[in-house]
Amino acid sequence: MAKAKTKKEDEKVASIDAKKQPKEMTGAEMVIEALIEQGVDTIFGYPGGAVLPIYDEIFKQKKIKHVLVRQEGGALHAAEGYARSTGKVGCALVTSGPGATNAVTGLTDAMLDSIPVVCITGQVPTFLIGTDGFQEADTVGITRPCTKHNYLVKDPDELASVVHEAFHIARSGRPGPVVIDIPKDVQFAKGAYTTKEKAVMHTHYQPPIDPDMEAIEKAVELMAEAKRPVFYTGGGVINTGPGGSVELRELVKLTGFPITSTLMGLGAYPANDKQWLGMLGMHGTYEANWAMHDCDVMINIGARFDDRVTGRIDKFSPNSKKIHVDIDVSSINKNVIVDLPILADAERAIRAMKEVWKKKGYKSDQKALGEWWKQIDHWRAKNCLAYKKDKKVIKPQYALERLRHFMEKDKRDCYVTTEVGQHQMWAAQFLPFNEPNRWMTSGGLGTMGYGLPAAIGAQMAHPDAFVVDVAGEASILMNIQEMSTAVQYRLPVKIFILNNQWMGMVRQWQELLHGERYSESYTESLPDFVKLAEAYGGIGLRAETPDELDDVIKEMMTTDRVTIVDVLVDQKENCFPMIPSGKAHNEMILSPDADKFDKTLV
Amino acid sequence: MTGTKRQKKTKSVSVYAPAPIQAEKETHILAVLVNNEPGVLARVIGLFSGRGYNIESLTVAETDQDQHLSRITIVSTGTPAVINQIKAQLDRLVPVLEVSDLTVETAYVERELALVKVACSGDKRIEALRSADIFRARAVDSTLESFVFEITGTTEKVNAFIDLMRPLGLVDVSRTGIAAISRGKDPIGA
Numbered sequence: 001m002a003k004a005k006t007k008k009e010d011e012k013v014a015s016i017d018a019k020k021q022p023k024e025m026t027g028a029e030m031v032i033e034a035l036i037e038q039g040v041d042t043i044f045g046y047p048g049g050a051v052l053p054i055y056d057e058i059f060k061q062k063k064i065k066h067v068l069v070r071q072e073g074g075a076l077h078a079a080e081g082y083a084r085s086t087g088k089v090g091c092a093l094v095t096s097g098p099g100a101t102n103a104v105t106g107l108t109d110a111m112l113d114s115i116p117v118v119c120i121t122g123q124v125p126t127f128l129i130g131t132d133g134f135q136e137a138d139t140v141g142i143t144r145p146c147t148k149h150n151y152l153v154k155d156p157d158e159l160a161s162v163v164h165e166a167f168h169i170a171r172s173g174r175p176g177p178v179v180i181d182i183p184k185d186v187q188f189a190k191g192a193y194t195t196k197e198k199a200v201m202h203t204h205y206q207p208p209i210d211p212d213m214e215a216i217e218k219a220v221e222l223m224a225e226a227k228r229p230v231f232y233t234g235g236g237v238i239n240t241g242p243g244g245s246v247e248l249r250e251l252v253k254l255t256g257f258p259i260t261s262t263l264m265g266l267g268a269y270p271a272n273d274k275q276w277l278g279m280l281g282m283h284g285t286y287e288a289n290w291a292m293h294d295c296d297v298m299i300n301i302g303a304r305f306d307d308r309v310t311g312r313i314d315k316f317s318p319n320s321k322k323i324h325v326d327i328d329v330s331s332i333n334k335n336v337i338v339d340l341p342i343l344a345d346a347e348r349a350i351r352a353m354k355e356v357w358k359k360k361g362y363k364s365d366q367k368a369l370g371e372w373w374k375q376i377d378h379w380r381a382k383n384c385l386a387y388k389k390d391k392k393v394i395k396p397q398y399a400l401e402r403l404r405h406f407m408e409k410d411k412r413d414c415y416v417t418t419e420v421g422q423h424q425m426w427a428a429q430f431l432p433f434n435e436p437n438r439w440m441t442s443g444g445l446g447t448m449g450y451g452l453p454a455a456i457g458a459q460m461a462h463p464d465a466f467v468v469d470v471a472g473e474a475s476i477l478m479n480i481q482e483m484s485t486a487v488q489y490r491l492p493v494k495i496f497i498l499n500n501q502w503m504g505m506v507r508q509w510q511e512l513l514h515g516e517r518y519s520e521s522y523t524e525s526l527p528d529f530v531k532l533a534e535a536y537g538g539i540g541l542r543a544e545t546p547d548e549l550d551d552v553i554k555e556m557m558t559t560d561r562v563t564i565v566d567v568l569v570d571q572k573e574n575c576f577p578m579i580p581s582g583k584a585h586n587e588m589i590l591s592p593d594a595d596k597f598d599k600t601l602v
Numbered sequence: 603m604t605g606t607k608r609q610k611k612t613k614s615v616s617v618y619a620p621a622p623i624q625a626e627k628e629t630h631i632l633a634v635l636v637n638n639e640p641g642v643l644a645r646v647i648g649l650f651s652g653r654g655y656n657i658e659s660l661t662v663a664e665t666d667q668d669q670h671l672s673r674i675t676i677v678s679t680g681t682p683a684v685i686n687q688i689k690a691q692l693d694r695l696v697p698v699l700e701v702s703d704l705t706v707e708t709a710y711v712e713r714e715l716a717l718v719k720v721a722c723s724g725d726k727r728i729e730a731l732r733s734a735d736i737f738r739a740r741a742v743d744s745t746l747e748s749f750v751f752e753i754t755g756t757t758e759k760v761n762a763f764i765d766l767m768r769p770l771g772l773v774d775v776s777r778t779g780i781a782a783i784s785r786g787k788d789p790i791g792a
Contacts, residue, residue, distance in 0.1 A: 140641060141644070144641065144644060144645060144648055145648050145649075145652045148696070149696040150641075152640065152641075169696060173694075174694075202637065202696055202697065204699050205696055314623075328694060329690045329693055329694060330687065330690035330691045330693070330694055332690070333683065333686060333687075334687055334690075337683070
């Protein structure tokens with residue numbers, strides 16, 4: 001951290017120009033002033049002893065709307081939902097000790113999915129730090145590995161500067177969470193306010209943005225010569241802003257190449273386009289994974305070769321030249337060695353590729369590409385997402401197909417969040433994602449309980465939109481208390497529970513890989529979700545058979561309050577296609593193969 | 603439920619792919635220039651422990667008081683891919699200004715300092731002093747029963763001296779770990 005000005009220097013400046021003297025205010029006032037200057041309009045939080053001065057300032061102003069969550073974990077996920085659905089920095093405010101430790105899961109989630117979040121935590125007064133004071137925890141110590149950066153502010157004169165820098169760090173380069181820990185005496189103490197323009201920054205912190213043009217030209221040349229190319233895009237294309245998605249669509253159209261995306265990248269390319277192969281990875285489509293395996297040029301933009309995507313590393317796309325565009329130097333050559341790394345912002349890199357392609361008059365190898373598409377159509381014909389329909393029992397895939405039907409008919413903007421498990425994968429496979437920033441899911445960390453608070457964050461940012469949390473009955477119970485938040489702020493969030501009474505993904509693994517020993521994955525006593533919704537002041541609906549489903553979804557689409565839809569689905573349904581662990585992309589199993597699956601092999 | 607049925611023993615299963623075959627490990631000396639702010643050393647060390655990297659030695663001190671910069675010298679062992687990851691991970695820490703892999707980027711000099719306490723009497727005292735002389739170690743403390751020697755040099759030289767002192771009554775060693783700097787006129791990151 002650069003030095004704060006000494007008092008002497010300050011006095012000197014003051015005597016030269018009294019008007020330019022920085023405004024003096026308390027630490028708590030500075031926090032609010034700086035948040036307003038940073039454009040924060042909504043903050044998610046929970047008060048407590050060590051943040052009371054800041055809450056006092058929140059009480060006195062009207063520019064920032066505070067959303068009172070029911071547990072601090074909810075505040076962080078709500079801030080994530082807000083950030084991902086707007087592209088802005090999400091903001092949370094929690095107290096010291098348990099407030100901060102409850103926030104840790106959300107911070108780690110934001111870290112792994114590169115979501116810009118600033119979390120302000122209260123701390124015991126500086127003179128009590130280290131004495132095991134009431135509600136004291138070493139917040140900067142605990143959050144150091146799960147944040148992009150964190151601060152403990154001991155000098156009120158530095159506070160405003162730190163807040164401005166925190167926002168800068170959270171949103172620039174590869175975005176991520178930043179924690180500012182503020183002791184209570186610093187919130188009370190008076191100091192000089194520093195405006196956004198004058199904030200003292202880590203001046204060297206300048207993440208790379210513009211691509212190396214030589215590398216871009218090489219990449220485009222490789223693309224032009226490709227016979228079996230595939231675009232593999234990720235969350236980076238979303239994080240770069242809506243422009244990234246626009247550029248991507250143009251480049252993909254220009255080249256005529258097939259495109260697949262990670263869980264985090266869904267929506268950057270429209271799912272209803274014929275060049276779209278669907279999601280790739282462990283539960284990705286047959287055509288996407290086979291295309292990845294057999295391609296000769298792979299263009300990875302803003303994805304990080306996650307283990308759920310690559311499957312077995314030594315058999316991952318063995319015969320391809322790999323181009324990797326990433327803004328984070330540590331993502332390159334981390335899991336997969338690539339042939340052509342490009343360190344840059346995704347939008348700028350894609351635009352540069354597009355311009356070089358046009359300028360040099362490149363044309364795709366139409367003959368080879370035609371053969372490649374023929375092969376892809378052959379894989380597509382497997383119809384890998386097919387499932388056995390049933391007249392008596394609701395198949396989870398069918399429930400989502402019906403939801404998709406009604407979402408497509410709805411004129412509102414639709415935002416989807418999920419919890420974690422089978423329902424999450426089915427949502428990724430079956431729901432329509434045609435625009436960026438409409439899909440919010442916990443990808444890297446896999447946090448059960450993410451979806452409801454994230455939906456609250458998204459609905460706060462988009463009051464008139466249709467926001468649905470596709471949930472499982474196990475996940476939803478992890479942050480069910482946020483129902484109360486949704487009721488308090490009149491947020492008409494919909495919770496679409498695919499209720500199979502099992503921790504479905506755990507059950508699926510136990511069935512396929514652990515000799516059908518279903519250890520602790522069945523929930524013996526579930527609440528009545530309809531009554532639960534009503535108890536909170538929301539609306540509860542239930543569908544038990546396929547013919548009830550449409551009416552229930554129709555009703556859900558029109559409710560003006562938080563609504564739980566309890567969809568009783570087939571308890572034994574498994575999520576396919578699936579790449580078993582330790583297998584390659586071309587060894588995936590489809591639903592009809594499941595019975596033949598050698599359960600001792602994995 | 604079928605849980606009660608006796609199952610054949612299956613191979614252990616994991617949700618992760620099998621560990622990749624490891625390449626040869628190498629030892630590298632990294633010089634890292636950082637803002638000297640609270641917690642910066644914890645960030646660097648936490649990165650190594652959190653991601654399972656090795657630290658063979660680590661030295662740190664402020665080297666530029668005006669700009670509050672510290673220099674950390676880390677000796678680490680790992681496969682070339684791991685060493686590259688370490689550099690990349692260090693580079694993205696906010697307070698890190700510069701990461702230089704001296705082992706591959708440049709010719710360099712390295713030195714380590716050790717204080718070696720030997721307790722002995724009689725002929726062994728004479729032998730200890732003679733050996734110290736050969737190694738250009740200086741006695742910086744002496745009692746009738748002991749010496750403290752100061753020795754600087756490469757790690758190998760320090761090791762050799764300590765081995766030599768062992769039969770003569772070695773009781774305590776304090777080592778600084780390696781400090782290293784590139785040869786020639788250029789500063790780090792030039």
